[in-house]
Amino acid sequence: DAGITQSPRHKVTETGTPVTLRCHQTENHRYMYWYRQDPGHGLRLIHYSYGVKDTDKGEVSDGYSVSRSKTEDFLLTLESATSSQTSVYFCAISLTGTQGGYTFGSGTRLTVV
Amino acid sequence: QQPVQSPQAVILREGEDAVINCSSSKALYSVHWYRQKHGEAPVFLMILLKGGEQKGHEKISASFNEKKQQSSLYLTASQLSYSGTYFCGTEIIKGGNTPLVFGKGTRLSVIA
Known part of the structure; x- marks a missing residue:
């Protein structure tokens, strides 16, 4: 199985605070997704990334930003957390984009109180 | 743009068959199928490219009708281990940069 880890696995944070979720892969896959x-x-x-420093928005990108400074790491930041951002966040990786399957991380359960 | 899955939920007894459908309003280049067990990550099952091919994975197979922008997942002789939520993911543009758009899922419960 592809090596992909998400951290933290669980987090409770207060409204208005910034939060960063990390996705780390050891497979050298080009494509990464949140x-x-x-x-x-x-x-x-x-958001998604198709290479180092190459990112683009998805359908629900408002209130989120991402960064990918290295192939193996894709960070998701909630700039000012709101209760509507309480969710389970999954990172996924793919070697060839949609030509191959996605491998998902175990997820991060985020609660904004 | 989100594909529509049907049914939303289905309950089967072991050994019974089921069909899960995925329909899009957009022309599709490929369809993926994933299964997610409760509290776990989605797991890739198979991908179907345009051309109407049918693929199989154990007793789970799928078809893709590109003219109708529809895909169906077939589960035969269901087992308890088939329980979970099934998602289709669709690609509407050819190429590796366009991420998948997922349906809302179909919850499958197999009971003894």
């Missing part, structure tokens, strides 16, 4: 999963909505794309 999705959020909420009941009734499935998986929705926040």
Whole structure:
């Protein structure tokens, strides 16, 4: 299995504070993605990256930013957390984009109080 | 743009068959299928490219009708281990830079 880890696994934070989630891969895959999963909505794309320093927005990118300074790390930052950002966040990697399957990390459960 | 999955949920007894459908309003280049067990990450099952091919994975197979922008996942002789939520992910533009758009999922429960 591809090596992909997310940290932290669980986090509780207060409204208005910045939060950074980390996705780390050891597979040297070019493509990395951040999705959020909420009941009734499935998986929705926040941001994605197709190379170092190459990122783009997904359908629910408001309030989020990302950075990818190294192939192996893709960081997701909630600039000022709100209760609507309470969710499970999944990182995914892919060697060839959509020509191959995605491998998902174990997820980060974030609660904003 | 989000594909529509049906049914939303289904309950099966062991050994029964099920079909999960995925439909898009956009022309599709490929369709992926994933299974997610409760509290775990989604796991890739298979990918279907345009051309109407059917693929198989154990007793799970899928078809893709590009003219109708539809894909179906077939689970035959279901086992308890098949329980989980199934997601289709669709690619509407050819190329590696366009991320998948996922449906809302179909919850499958297999009971003894």
